[in-house]
Each structure stands twice: as C-alpha cells, then as structure tokens.
Amino acid sequence: MFVLRQCLTLGTKSSIRNFSATTNLVNLTINEDTGVAIMELNKPPVNSLNYELLEAMHRTLVKLENEKCPGMILTSSSRSTFSAGLDLLEMYKPTVDKARRFWSMLQNTWIKLYSTPYPTVAAINGHSPAGGCLLAMSCEHRIMVPDKMIGLNETQLGIVAPQWFQDCMRNIIGERQAEKALIAGRMFTSEEALKIGLVDELATDKEDLMQKAHDFLDEQMGLPPLARSVVKVGFRKDTLSKLINGREADIKMFLDNVFQPKVQESLENYIQMLKKK
Ligand SMILES: CCCCCCC/C=C/C(=O)SCCNC(=O)CCNC(=O)[C@H](O)C(C)(C)COP(=O)(O)OP(=O)(O)OC[C@H]1O[C@@H](n2cnc3c(N)ncnc32)[C@H](O)[C@@H]1OP(=O)(O)O
Numbered sequence: 001m002f003v004l005r006q007c008l009t010l011g012t013k014s015s016i017r018n019f020s021a022t023t024n025l026v027n028l029t030i031n032e033d034t035g036v037a038i039m040e041l042n043k044p045p046v047n048s049l050n051y052e053l054l055e056a057m058h059r060t061l062v063k064l065e066n067e068k069c070p071g072m073i074l075t076s077s078s079r080s081t082f083s084a085g086l087d088l089l090e091m092y093k094p095t096v097d098k099a100r101r102f103w104s105m106l107q108n109t110w111i112k113l114y115s116t117p118y119p120t121v122a123a124i125n126g127h128s129p130a131g132g133c134l135l136a137m138s139c140e141h142r143i144m145v146p147d148k149m150i151g152l153n154e155t156q157l158g159i160v161a162p163q164w165f166q167d168c169m170r171n172i173i174g175e176r177q178a179e180k181a182l183i184a185g186r187m188f189t190s191e192e193a194l195k196i197g198l199v200d201e202l203a204t205d206k207e208d209l210m211q212k213a214h215d216f217l218d219e220q221m222g223l224p225p226l227a228r229s230v231v232k233v234g235f236r237k238d239t240l241s242k243l244i245n246g247r248e249a250d251i252k253m254f255l256d257n258v259f260q261p262k263v264q265e266s267l268e269n270y271i272q273m274l275k276k277k
Pocket residue numbers: 045046048049080081083084085086087088089091127129130131132153154157159160161162254257258263271274275276277
C-alpha cells in the first residue's frame with residue numbers, strides 16, 4: 001500500500017502527491033494491487049463540512065475519476081463521528097458571497113459523489129447527521145458500526161433539508177418512511193437504520209467495517225464496469241438532473257432561507273447548545 005496525502009492548501013497536480021505538514025483534510029490511500037481508494041475525511045473533531053473540506057473532497061473525486069478508480073471507500077478519521085454534516089459556522093451570519101460559494105461547492109461535491117461511475121461504499125464509523133447522512137446516502141452501499149446515530153435531522157434544527165437531500169433518502173428507504181423521517185427530523189440508531197434499509201449492513205468494529213467494505217467492492221469490481229455504471233447512473237439520473245438543471249434556483253433557496261432572522265436565531269441557539277455540551 002502507498003499513501004497519497006492530499007493537502008488542501010496545495011494547488012498544482014504535482015504537489016498533491018507530496019506529504020505535507022499542514023492539515024490534510026482528506027487522506028487518500030490507494031491500494032497498489034487493487035486500485036481501491038480509501039477516502040478518509042480528516043477534519044477534527046467531527047468532520048463538519050465547511051468550504052475547504054468540501055473542496056478537498058471535490059478535488060479528490062475529480063482525481064479518482066480521472067485516474068479511472070475501480071472503487072472507493074468513504075470513511076472518517078474521527079473516533080466518534082463520520083461527519084457532523086454541514087459546518088454550522090458556514091451558515092451563521094455569512095456574507096452573501098461566502099454563502100453562495102459554500103452552497104455551490106456543496107452542490108459540486110454532491111454531484112460528483114452521487115454520479116461516480118465506479119462503485120462507492122460508505123464505511124460509517126461514527127455519527128452521521130444531516131449532511132453526513134447525505135454523504136453516506138450518496139454512496140452505493142452503507143455499512144455502519146453499532147450504537148451510532150444517522151439521519152436527516154434538519155427539521156429539529158428549525159431548517160429544511162433541501163429537495164435533493166430528501167430525494168436521496170426517498171430513493172433509499174421509500175416514500176412513506178422518508179416522509180415520516182424527514183418531517184420529524186428523525187435520527188436513527190445504527191440498528192434502526194439497518195431495519196429500515198437506510199444502511200445495508202452493520203459491522204462489529206472498524207476492522208470488520210473495512211473488511212465488509214472491501215468485500216462489497218470486490219463483488220462490484222467483478223462486474224463489467226461499463227454496464228454497471230450505466231445502470232447506476234440511469235437509476236440516479238432523475239435525482240441528479242433535478243439539481244443540475246436547477247442549481248441556481250437551489251442556491252437562491254439556500255440564500256433566501258439562510259438570511260431569515262428565525263433561521264439565524266435557530267442556528268445561534270444550536271451552536272451555543274453544542275458548545276455548552
Ligand atoms: C439555513 C438554510 C437551510 C439550508 C439547509 C441546510 C441543510 C443542513 C444540513 C446540515 O448538515 S446542518 C448540520 C447538522 N448537524 C448536526 O446537527 C450535528 C451537530 N453535532 C452533533 O450532534 C455532535 O457534535 C456529534 C456529531 C454527534 C458529535 O458529538 P461529540 O460529542 O463527539 O462532539 P461535540 O462535542 O458535540 O462537538 C465537537 C465540536 O464540534 C462542534 N460541532 C459539532 N457539529 C458541528 C457542525 N455541524 N458544524 C460546526 N461545528 C460543529 C461542536 O460545537 C464542538 O465544538 P467545540 O465546543 O469543541 O468548539
């Protein structure tokens with residue numbers, strides 16, 4: 001195995017391969033024999049998705065696609081959390097330019113992740129609320145460790161999960177379960193998530209998690225890749241096209257919402273609550 005560490009602050013393709021002393025928001029490991037990539041989110045403590053992490057993810061996804069990656073495992077370096085979802089500080093009192101840039105990068109990253117031609121598996125080694133759940137749902141297969149929480153909890157924060165977040169959930173657990181979960185902003189334990197099909201498998205620990213993730217990819221990589229990817233993208237194209245054709249409207253929806261005084265108040269209270277925990 002060799003390790004490529006992708007450094008956020010590095011701009012050129014050649015420098016991406018350097019080890020760097022500065023923070024690596026995404027650790028990328030590629031197995032020399034199989035080509036399987038492990039994309040590990042590494043923004044302590046909880047992988048909150050700010051602009052920089054999303055950009056690092058996007059850059060990694062572009063690289064994997066260009067290099068004809070045969071399969072990818074998405075996981076986290078945190079012991080407690082897969083991803084805490086969108087970084088609340090990106091949405092709290094932003095400027096219009098900052099908010100627009102952030103949302104646009106979230107769209108870019110999701111479009112890339114949701115449409116990869118190669119198989120993807122989320123190795124969910126911790127809590128996975130809101131945007132964290134979106135990342136997991138965007139992979140083809142989800143394996144989760146026990147006793148953690150996953151779900152789209154936006155309603156509970158006084159904000160609304162965008163249509164494409166909702167569509168991803170509906171595509172996985174079906175109309176009725178998704179409607180109930182989204183209205184309530186429900187978080188599921190790993191065991192409950194398995195029961196409703198939000199995750200596909202449970203693992204006993206991190207080692208088992210990674211083994212199961214590799215097993216899934218081995219199976220997928222045995223299939224004819226072109227046929228596999230055409231079927232995958234065929235299933236996902238309606239959800240993808242809705243956002244791709246409505247990106248500006250989606251940004252406007254975000255900007256209209258994020259600057260509402262009530263939304264800012266909810267975000268402020270929630271951030272304070274998290275800090276006091
Ligand atoms: C506004 C318009 C609407 C548009 C729609 C937007 C759709 C939104 C999608 C989202 O993803 S919103 C984010 C939702 N996320 C959450 O509700 C998760 C909040 N976090 C937690 O519940 C917990 O942190 C955790 C993930 C269960 C982990 O718990 P743990 O005990 O391990 O860590 P903490 O002590 O709680 O947190 C450590 C540290 O991190 C900060 N933090 C946590 N989550 C976020 C976050 N999402 N964004 C920014 N910062 C976060 C937390 O405040 C702590 O900070 P410090 O106290 O160390 O400074």
